[in-house]
Amino acid sequence: QQQVKQSPQSLIVQKGGISIINCAYENTAFDYFPWYQQFPGKGPALLIAIRPDVSEKKEGRFTISFNKSAKQFSLHIMDSQPGDSATYFCAAHINFGNEKLTFGTGTRLTIIP
C-alpha cells in the first residue's frame, strides 16, 4: 500500500524553466514532509522540508507548497539548472516515536540546455 504517491515518474525541463513534482498522502497523522535529492551513484540527501502548520517554505530556488486540505504537497525548482538533474523523493513522517519515513516512488528530473 503506497501511502505517499509521487508524480511524475520522470520529468524533462529546459534550463531556466520551472520544475514541479507533486506528492499526495493519505494518512492525516503525517506531521513532517521532507524532500530528498539523489544524484547518480550517491545516497539521497535532505533538500528541504516542511511541517503542516505552514503552506509554503522557500530555500533559494527550491520551494515546497503544502495544501493540508487536499493532502498534497509539491516541490518547485525555479530557474532549473543542469546541476539539478537528479532523482527527487518526497517523504512523510509520523511522530509516533518510531521515526520512520514513508517515501514516494521518486521522480527522475533531467534539465536540458
Next chain:
Amino acid sequence: DAGITQSPRYKITETGRQVTLMCHQTWSHSYMFWYRQDLGHGLRLIYYSAAADITDKGEVPDGYVVSRSKTENFPLTLESATRSQTSVYFCASSDFSDRSQETQYFGPGTRLLVL
C-alpha cells in the same frame, strides 16, 4: 569525519548464499535504517533500529536479518539470497533527539547482484 559508510560498495553473489552488508556511522546517532531502492518502488524500509539491541521490521523484511550490538554498526544479512533481492541497498542514520533536525543521513549504497 567519515559520517556513514557502507561496505562492500558492490557485491555479486549466487542464489542461496548468505551475504552480509555492513553499515557504520561515526555520529553516535540513535536511529539506523536499511532501505532497498528499486525502479518504480522508490525507497522501501527493510529494518530499522532505535538503539543498540532494539530492532524492528519495516515494509519489506522477509529474507533479511539485522543486528545492532553497537550503536555505530548495523549489519544487514541476507540469509539465503534470491534473485529478487538484487537491488541497491542504503543504510541511513538519524538523531531525532532534536525535533528541528529530523534528517536521515544516507550512506553511499551497496549494489547487490544475485545470480
